[in-house]
Structure formats: structure tokens, C-alpha cells
Amino acid sequence: xxxxxxxxxxxxxxxxxxxxxxxxxxRKVPVYESFVEGAKDGFGxxxxxxxxxxxxxxxxxxxxxxxxxxxxxxxxxPALRGLGVPPExxxxxxxxxxxxxxxxxxxxxxxxxxxxxxxxxMIASTIQGSTDTTLYVLTVYFGAVGVRNGRxxxxxxxxxxxxxxxxxxxxxxxxxx
Amino acid sequence: xxNGIWLGMIIIGFLFAAVNGRMDxxxxxxxxxxxxxxxxxxxxxxxxxxxxxxxxxxxxAGLLKKIAKxxxxxVAFLFPDVPKGHPAIGYILxxxxxxxxxxxxxxxxxxxxxxxxxxxxxxxxxxxxxxxCTLLALNTASITLIPATLIAIRLNYNSADPAGIxxxxxxxxxxxxxxxxxxxxxxxxxxxxxxxxxxxSAKSGSAPLAKTSLPNSSLKG
Numbered sequence: 001x002x003x004x005x006x007x008x009x010x011x012x013x014x015x016x017x018x019x020x021x022x023x024x025x026x027r028k029v030p031v032y033e034s035f036v037e038g039a040k041d042g043f044g045x046x047x048x049x050x051x052x053x054x055x056x057x058x059x060x061x062x063x064x065x066x067x068x069x070x071x072x073x074x075x076x077x078p079a080l081r082g083l084g085v086p087p088e089x090x091x092x093x094x095x096x097x098x099x100x101x102x103x104x105x106x107x108x109x110x111x112x113x114x115x116x117x118x119x120x121x122m123i124a125s126t127i128q129g130s131t132d133t134t135l136y137v138l139t140v141y142f143g144a145v146g147v148r149n150g151r152x153x154x155x156x157x158x159x160x161x162x163x164x165x166x167x168x169x170x171x172x173x174x175x176x177x
Numbered sequence: 178x179x180n181g182i183w184l185g186m187i188i189i190g191f192l193f194a195a196v197n198g199r200m201d202x203x204x205x206x207x208x209x210x211x212x213x214x215x216x217x218x219x220x221x222x223x224x225x226x227x228x229x230x231x232x233x234x235x236x237x238a239g240l241l242k243k244i245a246k247x248x249x250x251x252v253a254f255l256f257p258d259v260p261k262g263h264p265a266i267g268y269i270l271x272x273x274x275x276x277x278x279x280x281x282x283x284x285x286x287x288x289x290x291x292x293x294x295x296x297x298x299x300x301x302x303x304x305x306x307x308x309x310c311t312l313l314a315l316n317t318a319s320i321t322l323i324p325a326t327l328i329a330i331r332l333n334y335n336s337a338d339p340a341g342i343x344x345x346x347x348x349x350x351x352x353x354x355x356x357x358x359x360x361x362x363x364x365x366x367x368x369x370x371x372x373x374x375x376x377x378s379a380k381s382g383s384a385p386l387a388k389t390s391l392p393n394s395s396l397k398g
Contacts, residue, residue, distance in 0.1 A: 024238030038233020042226030054214030061210030116336035129324030164353030
């Protein structure tokens, strides 16, 4: 199953990039001109995201560098230690929705120190892989279209992060604990 | 909420920096953060330019409409207020399948394109529509079949079974996605109950806009 999915994963992009223009060509679409026309929007969209991303990443970066995040982590870890959850993975729950690179670095470090096949390594990998960086996704997607009021999207994203975090720990404890 | 979180992180950061004597780190962090904001955005240029070009070909060939027509019913229940056969459906489906296959590079441009299409249906350009919130819910939970980056890292650290996390990740991500969809539904309903849709006469939007808000109001009952 895994082999099949990873094969599909590897083939998906090359097949799409070959098939889409070929199909369009049979429909008499001027493929190259069409490509250039669509691609023009890419630059502007990326530039439109800059202010949003700069603002958000500055706040997150300040929050981390000041020691506030460490404090919060130290505060939460003992509270959940009693549940049989290795405290080392708990900071990931805080890092994951905030910074993709930060939580990936933290996960990599846990894997390096404790080993990829340890319980901590398994839990950390699962947490990292199971959700995306909520704040980043929100910033980029809303930033790209200039929506200021995201309504309840942030609440939903953070809620699913918490659920994903708990589910990742639970399923790993169940299988490898 | 986003205003509160943003301001909160900066103020709490300032207070902690003051107590911990980390003012220099605070300043450095500001410019580091700003720099990575620009770097990340610039990194998006290449993938956005390329994928938006490819997707335009797909759109011009009528491929997206076709996909929307064939697979549309699958997402119709998630996006009840997007008209059938609208190009947004095609982009939403492309975004979802790219996420599923773990193709982050392709998923983001398609998601952004889907947002732009949804924005065309939006009567208030500064406020997110329920459909946008649903798309974001799906993307923040980001259901993935293959966590490729992590498998690579695990391989790097000599794991006996690098792909051993595929099953656990799939389980966790499925639960997170279900939670996201459920929460999205809950909040969507809550906002509809709290703020009943304006009567059609109050809407300055054109006919198609009024039409798209129809299924929205029917959700209320």
C-alpha cells in the first residue's frame, strides 16, 4: 500500500505537467501563451503575501526569542506528564500551529536525540506529519486575496490542531507504548 | 481574533524579553522574522508562477470544469454555497488531491487559486466566506497519505522502518480533518443563527451573487 501511494506521489506531478498541456493542445488551446498568461498572476500573488507573512513571522519570532514560548512549554509539560505522555513531545503541540520550520527543527532534534524508532520519535514524527502550520496557511491564503476578517477560520484551525495532537499521541501510545 | 493573537504575541514577547533581559534578542528576532517573511514569499514566487501557468492551461482547456462536474458532488456537501460547475470546485479538488499526495509545492498555489475564485463569489471582499473557511479548515488539517519530509528525516537517522509512521499519521490526520470539518460546520451554523442573512433587497450584489447565497440561507433551517 505504501509502495503504491509513494509511486503515485512520485508520478503525480510529471504526469500532470505532461497531460494537461497535451489535453489542452488537442482542444486547440494555444498552450504556451495560455501558460504565460496564467503565470503572470503568480508574481503579484506572491508579492501580495509579503506584508501578511512579515507581520506574522515577526510576532512569532519575537514570541520565541523572548523566552515566552519556552516558559509556556515548561508550564504545560509537567501538567501532562502524569498521563504517560513523554513530556519531550509536548512543546511540539505549541510549536506546530505557529511555525512549520520551527516544529520541523524540533522534531528532527527529537529524532536525533531519542532515535527515529523510539516512542518519542514516533510520536514527534506523527504530530509533525499530521497537521499543517495553521497560522502560516491562514496568513498565506487570506493574504493572497486580501481578506482581513477571517471569521472563525483560526478557531477551527487551532481546534483541529489540538485534536490532531491528542490523536497522534493516543494512536502512538496505543500501537507502540 | 487574529488581531488579539498578533498583538498578544508581541506584548507577551516584550514583557518576557524585559524580564529575561533579552532586548537584543528581541530586536534581532524582529528583523529575522521580517527577513524570513520575505524569503518565504519569494520562495513562493517560483511555484506560484509555474503552477498558475499550468492551471491556466487546464482552465482554458475546460479541464477544471470537467473535473468539477465529475467529482463536484463529492465536495458539494462541504461547499454548499459554491455553484455547481464553478471553476473554484476544480481548484479546490486539485488543492485537496495535492495535499493528499503530500505535494506541498503544488497544493499551495492551487489553494490560493481556489481562494481567488471563491473571492469572486464573495459579496464582502474583506470578510471570509463560509466556503473560504471550509477550504482553510481542510488545509490546516491537511490530510496527507505520505508524510514525505518525515520519512526522509527518519531514513536519514537510520530508522529500521522509516515509513512506519504512515499509518499513525494517516489516523491522526484523519481525526484532525474530521474535527476541522465538524468545527467548521458548527461555526458556520452558529454565525448563520447569530446573523441571519440580510433580505435580498438589502443586498447590493448582482443576480448571481444573490443566487449563490441561497443555499446559505437554507442551511439555517
